[in-house]
Amino acid sequence: MKNLTRFERMISRCPEVDCDDLERYPLASRGEFFEMERELFFSHVCFFDRIRDDGSRYIEIYIWDPGMFDGEDYGRFIIEEGMCLPEDREKELIRYARGGRGILLASDNEMRHLSDVLREYFPYLNYCGYEEPGKVIEHIYYASHRSGPKEILYKAGLDNIAFDLEIMETYNFIGRTPSEIVGHNAPLRLLRILNQDGFQRYYTSEEMLRKSIDIYSHFAGAIGDGYPNIHQWHYLEGLFDQGLFGAKDFDRDLYKDLKRAVIARVSSQRLEGYFSIIDTLRKLGLKEELKRFLSRPDHYKMHVGGRVRDPLIAEMFDLRAKNEAAFYEYTDGIYFIRYPKTPMEIALEACALCNCLAGYIRRHAEGDTTILFIRKCSSPDMSFAAMEVDGCEVVQARARFNTNPGDEVMKFVEEFAKAKGLVMGFLEAA
Numbered sequence: 001m002k003n004l005t006r007f008e009r010m011i012s013r014c015p016e017v018d019c020d021d022l023e024r025y026p027l028a029s030r031g032e033f034f035e036m037e038r039e040l041f042f043s044h045v046c047f048f049d050r051i052r053d054d055g056s057r058y059i060e061i062y063i064w065d066p067g068m069f070d071g072e073d074y075g076r077f078i079i080e081e082g083m084c085l086p087e088d089r090e091k092e093l094i095r096y097a098r099g100g101r102g103i104l105l106a107s108d109n110e111m112r113h114l115s116d117v118l119r120e121y122f123p124y125l126n127y128c129g130y131e132e133p134g135k136v137i138e139h140i141y142y143a144s145h146r147s148g149p150k151e152i153l154y155k156a157g158l159d160n161i162a163f164d165l166e167i168m169e170t171y172n173f174i175g176r177t178p179s180e181i182v183g184h185n186a187p188l189r190l191l192r193i194l195n196q197d198g199f200q201r202y203y204t205s206e207e208m209l210r211k212s213i214d215i216y217s218h219f220a221g222a223i224g225d226g227y228p229n230i231h232q233w234h235y236l237e238g239l240f241d242q243g244l245f246g247a248k249d250f251d252r253d254l255y256k257d258l259k260r261a262v263i264a265r266v267s268s269q270r271l272e273g274y275f276s277i278i279d280t281l282r283k284l285g286l287k288e289e290l291k292r293f294l295s296r297p298d299h300y301k302m303h304v305g306g307r308v309r310d311p312l313i314a315e316m317f318d319l320r321a322k323n324e325a326a327f328y329e330y331t332d333g334i335y336f337i338r339y340p341k342t343p344m345e346i347a348l349e350a351c352a353l354c355n356c357l358a359g360y361i362r363r364h365a366e367g368d369t370t371i372l373f374i375r376k377c378s379s380p381d382m383s384f385a386a387m388e389v390d391g392c393e394v395v396q397a398r399a400r401f402n403t404n405p406g407d408e409v410m411k412f413v414e415e416f417a418k419a420k421g422l423v424m425g426f427l428e429a430a
Contacts, residue, residue: 013146014082014083014084014145014146014147015082015083015084016083016084016085016086017078017079017080017083017084017085017086019076019077019078019085019089025050025058025060025078027076028048028060028062032046032048036062036064036074037064037073039064039107043063043064043065043103043104043105044063044064044104044105044106045061045062045063045064045096045104045105045106045133045137046061046062046064046106046110047059047060047061047106047110047114047136048060048061048062049114049117049121057121057122058078058079058080058081059078059079059080059122059140060076060077060078061076061077061078061079061093061137062074062075062076063075063077063093063096063104065096075092075093075096077089077092077093079140079141079144080144081122081124081144081145082144082145082146083144083145084144084145084147085141090141093137093141094137094138094141096134096137097133097134097135097137097138097141098134098138098163099134104132104133104134105133106133111131111133111136114136115127115129118140122140124143125139125140125143125144125155126143126154126155126156126157127139127140127143128157128159130159135159135163138150138154138159138162138163139154139159142154142162143155148173149162149165149171149172149173149175149181150162150165152175152176152177152178152181153165153178153181156178156188156191157192157195158178158191158192158195159195160195160196160197160199160200161178161182161191161194161195161203164200164203164204165181167204168182168203168204168206169204169205169206170183170206171183178191179191182203182209183206183209184206184209184210184213185213186209186212186213187213187216187220189216189220190212190213190216191203192227193216193227193228193233194212196227196229196230197230198229198230199230199233202233211237211240214240215233215236215237215240218240218245219236219239219240219245219250222236222247222250222255223236226259228255228259229258229259231258231259231267231268231271232255232258232259234267234268234271235254235255235258235271235274238271238274238275241275242275242278242279242282244278244294248294248295249294251294254274258270258271269310272308273308273347276308276344277293277308277344277347277348277351278290278293278294280344280348281293281348281351284348286351286352289348289351289352292351292354293351308343308344308347308361310343313343313361313362313365314342314343316365316366316367317340317341317342317343317364317365318341318342320364320365320367321339321340321341324339324370325339325341327420328370328372328420330416330419330420331377332412332415333377334376334377334408334412335374335375335376335377335384335409335412336374336375336377336380337372337373337374337375337416338372338373338374338375338380339372339373340364340371340372340373343361343365345373346358346360346361346364346371347361348383349373349383349386352383352400353383353385353386353398353399353400353401354400354401355386355398355400355401355402356402357371357386360388369388369389369390370388370389370390371386371387371388372386372387372388372389373385373386374386374387374397374405374409374412374413384399384405385397385398385399385400385405385409386398387413389422390425392421392422392423393422393423393424393425394413394416394417394422394423394424394425395425396425397409397410397413
């Protein structure tokens with residue numbers, strides 16, 4: 001969107017601060033200059049809370065960057081309630097605030113002291129507290145005077161949205177509330193969610209903003225009092241994309257796990273695997289299996305994670321299948337053995353059989369054990385039973401819900417073991 005700063009300045013018509021009026025705004029003392037010049041940072045900022053004899057206060061800012069201010073080592077800016085900087089000085093200050101994020105530095109003690117001062121003596125700023133000096137500068141400057149939407153958004157604590165305002169596809173520059181400014185009747189609580197780091201694309205794009213409002217309208221009750229992080233939001237977005245809006249579709253345990261997620265890649269892989277299974281079950285028309293998958297926060301869901309989509313695990317599956325699938329081929333004309341070639345196959349088998357097979361995905365991939373499917377020749381694509389082979393032993397064979405598959409199947413397993421030179425392990429012959 002076109003920069004509307006000049007128009008906003010025109011309609012606000014705030015008096016301008018004369019930073020060069022040394023009678024009204026005296027320079028820092030010799031001792032303060034000495035302390036500022038001792039800073040080891042190449043580019044740093046210093047804040048001073050100034051008080052006049054009449055008790056009025058203002059903020060004095062020094063930004064040190066040798067050679068960048070007409071031969072001076074620093075630039076000096078004044079922030080006073082109800083007043084704006086001249087346009088050229090404002091551009092200069094904001095250029096440093098924005099360009100200095102992550103580069104413009106201030107000491108930890110100074111930042112803590114500044115936060116205390118702003119909250120105690122400048123309550124009209126509604127200061128939120130930031131770690132980055134650049135964010136501090138933007139907030140206290142735009143919140144100090146009539147600056148249009150930025151004043152309202154910064155005072156509402158929506159610093160990221162305020163920062164990105166001019167790259168949003170649309171916004172109402174005469175709005176008087178955050179919801180009016182952002183548009184589409186976006187609830188304030190939703191805006192606080194989207195204001196978190198990582199959510200930029202959900203409010204800068206009008207299409208994504210509309211979608212975010214729809215997501216929030218469907219899941220506001222499930223979210224509870226807290227604000228979902230970006231991993232939890234991706235989960236809500238995935239449910240929305242799948243048309244899963246019911247309470248029975250919401251996995252509270254998974255949602256809580258994503259709150260504690262610290263490695264984005266792991267969370268992303270887990271959600272990709274989760275929704276890939278949902279999508280596959282739907283495409284296969286397995287409605288009952290889908291219902292069980294959505295309603296049971298069991299061992300299967302806990303273990304499937306991102307393993308279904310992990311490229312390294314998929315590669316190990318493929319290698320094992322190429323080397324071993326032929327060896328395990330066997331049929332008696334009634335039943336036959338199917339060797340899983342992808343992690344997804346085991347995940348789907350676990351879902352269909354309602355057991356813990358998914359917990360064996362990594363072990364099978366790494367060769368610590370071998371999972372085989374038992375199918376009926378009359379219905380080769382329908383899950384029926386599965387067995388585990390550990391080394392030279394068949395250690396278990398289970399049907400749905402981990403039940404015994406029956407004498408006929410156990411006899412088939414025994415014949416298979418004999419044909420392949422395996423022992424029955426803990427299984428009893430039929």
